[in-house]
Amino acid sequence: MTLPYSHTPNGRVLWTFEGGVHLPDMKSLSNGTAIAQAEIPSRLVLPLQQHIGQPAEPLVKAGDRVLKGEKIARGAGIVSASLHAPTSGLIREIAHHRIPHASGLTAPCILLEPDGEGRWGELPPPMPEFAGLDPGKVIERIRWAGIVGMGGATFPSAVKLAPGPERAIHTLIINGAECEPYITCDDRLMRERADKIVKGIRILRHVLDVTGECLIGIEDNKPEAIVAMRQALDEEKLEATEVVVIPTLYPSGGEKQLIRILTGREVPSRGIPAHIGIVCHNVATAAAVADAVLEGRPLISRVVTLTGGGIAQPGNREVLLGTLASDLIAWQGGYLPGVDRLILGGPMMGQALGSDQVPITKGGNCLLVPGPGELPDPGPAIACIRCGRCADACPMQLLPQQMYWYARARDMDKVQEYNLFDCIECGCCSHVCPSRIPLVQYYRFAKTSIWGLEAERRKSERARQRHESRQQRLERQEQERKAKLRKKNEALQDKPAAEPAADPKKAAIEAALQRAKEKKAKLAQEGVAPQNTAQLTEAQQRQIREADQRRAEAAPHNETSE
Amino acid sequence: MEFQTLSSPHSERVNSVSEVMSQVLLALLPAIIAMTYYFGWGLLIKLVLASLTALAAEAAMLWVRSRPICPALLDLSAILTAWLFALATPPLLPWWMTVLGMLFAIILVKQLYGGLGYNPFNPAMAAYVLLLISYPVEMTSWLSPRMLNEHLLGFGETLGAIFQGTLPAGLTWDSIAGATPLNExxxxxxMNHTVSEIRQGPLWGSYGAKGWEWIGNWILLGGLWMLYKRTITWHIPASMLGSLLLVSLFFFSLDPETHPFGLFHLFSGGAMLGAFFIATDPVTASTTKRGQLIYGAAIGLIVYIIRTWGGYPDAVAFAVLLLNLAAPTIDYYTQPRVVGQGDGQHG
Structure with missing residues (x-):
């Protein structure tokens, strides 16, 4: 048995997590060249939602001219993020456009036609003296810049930086693990812009008021990045901050796994790291924070890895947000013959895109185009043999084979009992499954079904409440009406009986009733029984009387015939 | 450009069922060679016969159930069932018993429950138990190993014995048959002999019986190779052999003259084969790690109980089937603690 921890050369304890898989890292395909400069494409497509939370609200309309860095959409509510023009140009329209989504969905986007000049608009002043400022002011700047988690989670950073006064943060973790194969954007960023990342870390430390240390986790397959970051730390003289080299094991870069490796602590199920005094940010997020605070620049571009055997010239590139994947691939020399897949993200968690006419968004770290025979289709699934390799590989210690069984049977209660919602969808289980079952797909299906059911349940609950309150309202109105009537009656009885005569309307009615009575009495004296024929004319009444007489004469015959 | 959309992960997969099965088959080869060496051609003839019957039965059932036939035959699971059955039964078992056993294993125990992955019982062991109960004489008629057997049958003679039930002129069943060590x-x-008296007999080797102990070694070698290749994990073999050893050592220490020592139990009968190749059948075993320890230990315990106080000399098949029945319950109560749940905070 191995201990759950080991020691680094400088004596730091490194913890391990259960499970995980060793993968061919394929990083050398794209990490050999420097980050290429941004180019301005002929059009930019900027989805209003590039983050977790509420979509942003557009501040521009078709026909507006905008300058680079100008805010074009405003974050709606707390958990949301603003959007800025990545370059100067003309707003063509605000319309539905395909977004990076496996199902090829469309969403509202701002379509910007660049003028090619890249003229900056007015920017807020840099805040070099941030250390003396109230953290709230710095967070406000970060919120303004529209920064989200750039490792792919895209959670608005400003929210994550304000965990609340009751949650003291003792450890800041900077995620430079980049454990997905193929992806090298963080690797290149750390090699080339370590100083900016470290400046960003200083800002994050100040904002979070970190009481303890800051740990920068980097997998040991990135030696150049490790050296660069350590050097930058020395130059910046950032204290209580350390680069910790961790073994290469997928998914070490998962937030929960990295926290476990570096601190030995577990993020509570359905909780967040702040619950245990830890906040975790990606290196690219730290760099974006430095840009926003020290230069007053909003988040308008990011580094994207363009890699795979199906791309002519793999590498990394600074990319304006909203650039279409097709433009990016073209700049890298285009597709090689025989490609049939385009993956946004890495091979383990990335989503296969149906089209390359989709934009790069804030969380888009990699475009992977496998060459022929690279990352082959696993083929049809066969029956689960319950070998349990999925459970051995699961970094969350779930029982994937049980979850699969119940997800397949659509037993959504049972699948939740097996902790479906602790699944991080890392793909380790599918990767090792000898039956080639697309396990993660089953879990996504189950999660979506459960969310659907819950939405349905909430809806019917609301409908029930509405119905009940309507019933109550009707009952109340009825009672009020009855109460009113009762009061009125009581009021009538309380009044003296002689009074009605004073009312001319009532007197008229009484007189009419009197007349009708007299008429009835007169008819009765004439021998006519009161009939329902009283309203008929005299002629009609005569006819009726004659008919009655005839009937009376014929009566004996009728009786016998009956 | 338009592309296909598959669900993640997109990685090149590292395992396949046929690869797992072929590793197990490969790991059985040393034992097969050793058994053939000590007991003659019977095993090889049975292997072929059982494999062909199993494949034919599997194909026929898949056809009846309108399932794709080729992928299921290529997963090699039917062959593995056939090989385990052949290894567990006596070398000169009449041919029709092998066929009957395989038809029962594949049709009733495997395919009628839904095929690979859905059978609650180990097919090879269910077939073994069916035959053992129905034909106890044939199922316990073993040969003497080569060093004790003056008339090791040739290939043609073995064929005759298996298919026609005839022995070469001048030989009787008694002259070639030998009791298994457990039976002996x-x-x-x-008969109230002490263990040390019994071990004076010509049958016995250094820790088991002659021939048998070496077959046990070769099975162990195959098992260790599977551990090295990570085809299986250590939990079931270690807990099963461990519990068998511990219990037998306990009784041995109480009275060494009426209870054989621990290694005898490990290297006799089906213990070694059961521990590495039968109890580890993933479909019918427990899947959680703690569950596997319980599962293996319970098999070891039941094997000892039936061997010592029960009605049968060996009990691996019974013990495995009994625990097959308990596996889902064991799994249910031995779920691992999910990361972030309960009181698992370290550091």
Whole structure:
């Protein structure tokens, strides 16, 4: 048995997590060249939602001219993020456009036609003296810049930086693990812009008021990045901050796994790291924070890895947000013959895109185009043999084979009992499954079904409440009406009986009733029984009387015939 | 450009069922060679016969159930069932018993429950138990190993014995048959001989019986190779052999003259084969790690109980089937603690 921890050369304890898989890292395909400069494409497509939370609200309309860095959409509510023009140009329209989504969905986007000049608009002043400022002011700047988690989670950073006064943060973790194969954007960023990342870390430390240390986790397959970051730390003289080299094991870069490796602590199920005094940010997020605070620049571009055997010239590139994947691939020399897949993200968690006419968004770290025979289709699934390799590989210690069984049977209660919602969808289980079952797909299906059911349940609950309150309202109105009537009656009885005569309307009615009575009495004296024929004319009444007489004469015959 | 959309992960997969099965088959080869060496051609003839029957039965059932036939035959699971059955049964078992066993294993125990992955019982062991109960004489008629057998049958003679039930002129069943070590020990202990007296007999080797102990070694070698290749994990073999060893050592220490020592139990009968190749059948075993420890230990315990106080000399098949029945319940109560749940905070 191995201990759950080991020691680094400088004596730091490194913890391990259960499970995980060793993968061919394929990083050398794209990490050999420097980050290429941004180019301005002929059009930019900027989805209003590039983050977790509420979509942003557009501040521009078709026909507006905008300058680079100008805010074009405003974050709606707390958990949301603003959007800025990545370059100067003309707003063509605000319309539905395909977004990076496996199902090829469309969403509202701002379509910007660049003028090619890249003229900056007015920017807020840099805040070099941030250390003396109230953290709230710095967070406000970060919120303004529209920064989200750039490792792919895209959670608005400003929210994550304000965990609340009751949650003291003792450890800041900077995620430079980049454990997905193929992806090298963080690797290149750390090699080339370590100083900016470290400046960003200083800002994050100040904002979070970190009481303890800051740990920068980097997998040991990135030696150049490790050296660069350590050097930058020395130059910046950032204290209580350390680069910790961790073994290469997928998914070490998962937030929960990295926290476990570096601190030995577990993020509570359905909780967040702040619950245990830890906040975790990606290196690219730290760099974006430095840009926003020290230069007053909003988040308008990011580094994207363009890699795979199906791309002519793999590498990394600074990319304006909203650039279409097709433009990016073209700049890298285009597709090689025989490609049939385009993956946004890495091979383990990335989503296969149906089209390359989709934009790069804030969380888009990699475009992977496998060459022929690279990352082959696993083929049809066969029956689960319950070998349990999925459970051995699961970094969350779930029982994937049980979850699969119940997800397949659509037993959504049972699948939740097996902790479906602790699944991080890392793909380790599918990767090792000898039956080639697309396990993660089953879990996504189950999660979506459960969310659907819950939405349905909430809806019917609301409908029930509405119905009940309507019933109550009707009952109340009825009672009020009855109460009113009762009061009125009581009021009538309380009044003296002689009074009605004073009312001319009532007197008229009484007189009419009197007349009708007299008429009835007169008819009765004439021998006519009161009939329902009283309203008929005299002629009609005569006819009726004659008919009655005839009937009376014929009566004996009728009786016998009956 | 338009592309296909598959669900993540997109990685090149590292395992396949046929690869797992072929590793197990490969790991059985040393034992097969050793058994053939000690007991003659019978095993090889049975292997072929059982494999062909199993494949034919599997194909026929898949056809009846309108399932794709080729992928299921290529997963090699039917072959593995056939090989385990052949290894567990006596070398000169009449051909029709092998066929009957395989038809029962594949049709009733495997395919009628839904095929690979859905059978609650180990097919090879269910077939073994069916035959053992129905034909106890044939199922316990073993040969003497080569060093004790003056008339090791040739290939043609073995074929004759299996398919026609005839022996070469001048030979009787008694002249070539030999009791299994477990049977012998049981018989002699029943006659109130002490273990040390019994072990004076010509049958016995250094820790088991002659021939048998070496077959046990070769099975162990195959098992260790599977551990090295990570085809299986250590939990079930270690807990099963461990519990068998511990229990037998306990009783041995109480009275060494009426209870054979621990290694005898490990290297006799089906213990070694059961521990590495039968109890580890993933479909019918427990899947959680703690569950596997319980599962293996319970098999070891039941094997000892039936061997010592029960009605049969060996009990691996019974013990495995009993625990097959308990596996889902064991799994249910031995779920691992999910990361972030309960009181698992370290550091």
């Amino acid at each position: 020990m049981r018989l002699q202990l029943g």
